[in-house]
Amino acid sequence: MEDEKKTNFGSATVEILVCVRRVPDTSENEIQLNAAGNDIERDDLVYSVNEPDNYAVEEALQIAAKAGGNVTVVTVGSEDDEEVLRREMAMGANQGVLISDDAFIGSDGKGIATILKAFVQKGKYDLVLTGIQAEDGGAQVGGMLAALLDYPFASLVNSISVLDGKLKISREIEGGNREMSEIDMPCVLSIQTGINEPRYVGMRGIRQVASVEIPTYSASDLGVAPAAVGEAGANVKRVDYFVPALGKGAEMLQGDREEIIAKLIELMKAKGGMN
Amino acid sequence: MARIFAYIVHKAGVVDDSAAELAAAARKIDPASSPIAVVTGWGAELDAVCETLRASYNEVWKVANEALAYPNAELVRQALVKVLPSGGIVLVPHAHFGMDLSPGLSIKMNSAFVSDVLGILGVEGSSLKLVRQEFGGQVSAHVRCDASAGAVLNIRPGAFKPQEAAPVNGTIIDKSAEVGALSAKRRYLETVVAEAGDVDITKHAVLVSVGRGIQEKDNIAIAQELADMLGAAVSCSRPVVDAKWLPKSRQVGSSGQTVKPKIYMACGMSGSFQHLAGLKGNPFIVAINKNPKAPIFQVADVGIIADILEFLPELTSKIRETKQVSA
Numbered sequence: 001m002e003d004e005k006k007t008n009f010g011s012a013t014v015e016i017l018v019c020v021r022r023v024p025d026t027s028e029n030e031i032q033l034n035a036a037g038n039d040i041e042r043d044d045l046v047y048s049v050n051e052p053d054n055y056a057v058e059e060a061l062q063i064a065a066k067a068g069g070n071v072t073v074v075t076v077g078s079e080d081d082e083e084v085l086r087r088e089m090a091m092g093a094n095q096g097v098l099i100s101d102d103a104f105i106g107s108d109g110k111g112i113a114t115i116l117k118a119f120v121q122k123g124k125y126d127l128v129l130t131g132i133q134a135e136d137g138g139a140q141v142g143g144m145l146a147a148l149l150d151y152p153f154a155s156l157v158n159s160i161s162v163l164d165g166k167l168k169i170s171r172e173i174e175g176g177n178r179e180m181s182e183i184d185m186p187c188v189l190s191i192q193t194g195i196n197e198p199r200y201v202g203m204r205g206i207r208q209v210a211s212v213e214i215p216t217y218s219a220s221d222l223g224v225a226p227a228a229v230g231e232a233g234a235n236v237k238r239v240d241y242f243v244p245a246l247g248k249g250a251e252m253l254q255g256d257r258e259e260i261i262a263k264l265i266e267l268m269k270a271k272g273g274m275n
Numbered sequence: 276m277a278r279i280f281a282y283i284v285h286k287a288g289v290v291d292d293s294a295a296e297l298a299a300a301a302r303k304i305d306p307a308s309s310p311i312a313v314v315t316g317w318g319a320e321l322d323a324v325c326e327t328l329r330a331s332y333n334e335v336w337k338v339a340n341e342a343l344a345y346p347n348a349e350l351v352r353q354a355l356v357k358v359l360p361s362g363g364i365v366l367v368p369h370a371h372f373g374m375d376l377s378p379g380l381s382i383k384m385n386s387a388f389v390s391d392v393l394g395i396l397g398v399e400g401s402s403l404k405l406v407r408q409e410f411g412g413q414v415s416a417h418v419r420c421d422a423s424a425g426a427v428l429n430i431r432p433g434a435f436k437p438q439e440a441a442p443v444n445g446t447i448i449d450k451s452a453e454v455g456a457l458s459a460k461r462r463y464l465e466t467v468v469a470e471a472g473d474v475d476i477t478k479h480a481v482l483v484s485v486g487r488g489i490q491e492k493d494n495i496a497i498a499q500e501l502a503d504m505l506g507a508a509v510s511c512s513r514p515v516v517d518a519k520w521l522p523k524s525r526q527v528g529s530s531g532q533t534v535k536p537k538i539y540m541a542c543g544m545s546g547s548f549q550h551l552a553g554l555k556g557n558p559f560i561v562a563i564n565k566n567p568k569a570p571i572f573q574v575a576d577v578g579i580i581a582d583i584l585e586f587l588p589e590l591t592s593k594i595r596e597t598k599q600v601s602a
Contacts, residue, residue: 143378
C-alpha cells in the first residue's frame with residue numbers, strides 16, 4: 001500500500017524516547033511482607049528492568065531500524081537504576097539518561113510524569129514510549145505525560161506502523177479484538193506486552209556498554225519545582241503493604257504424589273471431567 | 276462531600292455490567308451518595324443507554340455528540356473536562372477504555388488519580404483510603420489519596436458487588452450543549468475482530484490451561500498430552516501468548532477469550548484478575564502451582580502444590596492406566 005511506505009519525517013529521522021523502570025523481578029523473587037508488616041521484604045530482592053518496558057524498547061529499536069532514527073532510554077531513579085539503562089543500551093538503545101534528585105523521592109505517578117515532561121521538553125522527540133504497566137505501578141505515567149505535554153496518547157498498543165508524519169496503531173481491546181487508529185506525532189504510546197519478541201541481551205552486550213557515560217539530570221537541570229514533585233507534591237501515597245485475609249481458598253490436596261493424583265482423578269470424575 | 280460521577284461504558288445500546296459496580300463503589304465512599312451517571316455517545320444507542328440507567332441512577336448526564344459515536348478516549352476526555360465540575364470524584368471501570376482515558380483525564384481536571392482500585396476502606400476529610408494490588412496480586416497496598424481537588428478512580432471490574440435496589444425514576448439531564456467542538460489528534464479507523472484459531476477453547480468442557488510455569492514452548496506438549504487424554508483443549512494465560520508459545524486464540528482473559536468450561540485446570544499460573552475475568556459459569560477450578568502463595572489458590576476449588584512439569588505427565592500416565600484398566 002502506497003501510504004504504508006516506511007519513511008520519511010522530512011529530512012529528519014524519528015527521535016524516540018522510551019521511559020523505563022527498575023523493579024523487583026517477580027520471576028526471581030517471591031514478594032513477601034517484611035517483619036514489621038508495613039513494606040515488602042526488600043533484603044535480597046533481585047531487581048531488573050520492568051518486563052513490559054523491554055517490549056517498548058524493542059518496538060522503538062524496530063521503528064528506528066525501519067524509519068531511521070535514534071532511541072534514548074530514560075529512567076527516574078537513583079544510581080542503582082543505571083544498570084537497567086545499560087541493559088536497554090545493550091539491546092541497542094543509542095543512549096541512556098538518568099534523572100535523579102533527592103527532591104524526586106516519593107513522587108506519585110503525576111510527579112514522575114511532571115519530571116518526564118520537563119525532560120521531554122528539553123529535547124525534540126517524535127515518539128515517547130512506555131511499557132504498559134510497572135509491577136508496582138498503575139499504568140498511569142504514559143497517559144499523564146501525554147496530557148501534560150498536550151500530545152495524543154494511546155494505551156495497550158499492540159502494533160505500530162509508520163506512515164508519513166504519523167502512525168497507524170492498534171490497541172488491544174476486549175476479546176482479542178484490535179482497535180485501529182491513526183495518531184499524529186509527536187505522541188505518547190503505552191506498549192502492550194506481546195507486540196514483539198524483545199531481543200536477548202547477553203553478558204557480552206552488557207560489557208560493551210559498561211563504561212559508556214550516562215548523563216544525569218537533576219531537578220534544577222530540568223527546571224522542575226521541588227514542591228510539585230516528590231513526597232511534597234504527591235496526592236497519592238502508599239501507606240503500607242499487607243496480605244489480605246484469605247477467603248475460603250482452595251482445598252489443598254495433601255499426601256504423597258500418588259495419593260494426590262488419585263484424589264484429583266476422583267474429583268474430576270465427580271465433576272464430569274473424565275469419560 | 277464531593278459529588279461522585281460514574282462514567283458509564285456501553286456498547287450497541289447496552290449498558291456494561293460495570294455501571295452497577297460503580298454505583299456500589301460510590302456508596303463505599305459515601306453511603307448517602309447519589310452518584311451521577313455520565314454517558315457519552317450519539318443517537319438512538321445513547322438514548323437507549325440513558326433510559327436503562329434512569330432505573331438505577333437518580334441523575335443521568337447525557338452527552339450527545341456525533342464525534343463521540345465511537346468512544347475515542349481523547350474526544351471523551353475533552354467532553355468530560357467541559358461537562359464535569361472541578362473537585363468531583365469520577366469513577367471509571369479499569370478496563371481497556373479506562374486505562375486509555377483516566378490518567379490524562381486526571382491531569383486535565385487537575386485532580387488525583389488512582390488506578391485499579393479494588394477496595395474503598397473509608398474517607399477522612401477529603402482523604403480516601405483505598406486498596407490496590409501490586410506485583411501481580413502477590414501483595415496488596417493501602418493507598419491514601421488526597422481528593423481535596425477531586426479524584427479520578429479506576430475501579431477494578433468485579434471488585435464491588437452491585438446491591439439489590441428498587442428501580443428509581445431518575446432524571447436525564449442533557450449536557451450536550453456544554454461540549455462544543457471536539458477535535459482529535461488520534462482518529463479511530465476500525466475494529467479488527469480476532470481471527471478464529473485452530474481450536475475453539477470456548478466449546479470445551481475441560482480446559483488444561485497453562486501459564487508462565489510451562490517455561491518453554493516444547494513443554495506445551497506436556498499439557499497437550501493431558502488434554503488429549505481428557506478430551507480437553509489446551510488454553511493459556513497472557514505470558515504464554517506474549518512468548519509466542521501458543522496463539523492468541525488460546526488465551527483466556529479480558530483481552531482474550533471468555534470461556535465456560537465445567538473444569539478448568541490452571542497450571543503454573545498466578546491467576547491475575549484479567550485472566551480470571553475470562554472465566555465464566557463457575558467452573559470447578561483445579562490449581563497446580565509450585566508456589567504455595569500463588570494468588571490462584573485463593574480462587575481455586577482444589578489446589579495442588581507441585582511443579583507442573585513433573586505433575587502433569589504423572590497425572591497423564593495415571594489417567595491412561597485408569598482408562599486401560601476400565602477398557
